[in-house]
Structure formats: C-alpha cells, structure tokens
C-alpha cells in the first residue's frame with residue numbers, strides 16, 4: 596500500500612515535472628529531411644570531378660588519386676584528344692569501397708577530384724554505388740558556383756584547429 600502511494604504522490608509527479616520542464620527547452624533534433632543542418636567544414640561526402648572555367652575537364656588521368664587510395668576504389672582508363680591532350684575516358688569510383696579519407700583529393704595535382712558535402716546517396720542496389728565519370732563530372736553550364744578555391748583550404752584550417760585543440764601527451 597505504501598509503495599502504491601509513493602508511486603502516485605512522488606514518482607509520477609516527479610516524472611511529469613521532468614516532461615513539463617523539457618517542453619520549454621530548445622529541441623536538439625531537426626525535422627530532417629525538411630531541415631538539413633549544415634555539415635562540419637571537414638565533412639567529406641560524395642565525390643565530384645571539377646572543370647576549368649571554360650568547361651573543359653581538369654582530370655588528366657594521371658592516376659595519382661588511384662595510387663593514393665587505400666581502398667582501391669578508383670578505376671580509370673586514359674585516352675587522348677585529337678590535339679594530344681590526355682583525359683580520362685573512363686573514371687569510376689566505387690563508393691562502397693571508399694572510406695572517405697580524402698587522400699585522392701589531396702593527391703590530385705590538377706584539383707580535379709573533390710569530396711563534396713553531399714550525403715544523400717543511399718540506394719538499395721550495390722550497382723548504384725559505382726559512380727561513373729558522367730555521374731561525377733560537374734554539370735555544365737554550372738548550376739552553382741565552384742567551391743574548388745575554398746574546399747581544400749577550409750578543410751586544412753579546420754584540421755589545424757582540431758589538432759590545436761587536441762590534448763598533448
């Protein structure tokens with residue numbers, strides 16, 4: 596009997612007070628997918644292949660990105676234009692193998708391959724994770740301004756800040 600009375604007059608009001616108190620707090624969740632929180636500056640999402648300002652492809656199929664990839668996720672085959680310019684006839688990234696380390700972005704001498712902010716590329720079929728050159732190459736004419744100038748420096752600054760804040764052993 597005493598236990599029941601304790602539940603009714605102490606435990607339940609105590610629980611209700613906690614619920615009532617939370618009603619006035621700012622929510623910690625967001626209404627995804629209608630609201631999308633900004634990603635951290637160092638976030639590395641889906642890759643894209645950049646172009647020069649005249650629309651030509653930056654990638655010269657040198658293979659440095661593939662060589663630096665620890666997951667063996669990049670495959671390419673080179674070709675030459677009539678003017679003898681080298682380009683990637685085939686360029687594919689297996690996003691299921693990729694560990695989003697960013698080494699390919701760092702290794703690229705042409706600033707051609709980048710990891711963007713896109714994270715909504717879930718699929719129910721494995722084949723859909725093989726991203727071909729058509730999928731990766733930035734659409735032309737551009738639909739939004741190029742981020743090339745900012746992405747790498749922004750990530751380096753964010754990395755330095757996180758290193759400075761890390762405890763020294």
Ligand code: SF4
Nearest residue numbers: 654655657658660703
């Ligand atoms: S993306 Fe860059 S590193 Fe990779 S093949 Fe093209 S030019 Fe070379």
Ligand code: SF4
Nearest residue numbers: 664693694696697699
């Ligand atoms: S992010 Fe890393 S794992 Fe993914 S393709 Fe680039 S180098 Fe390979």
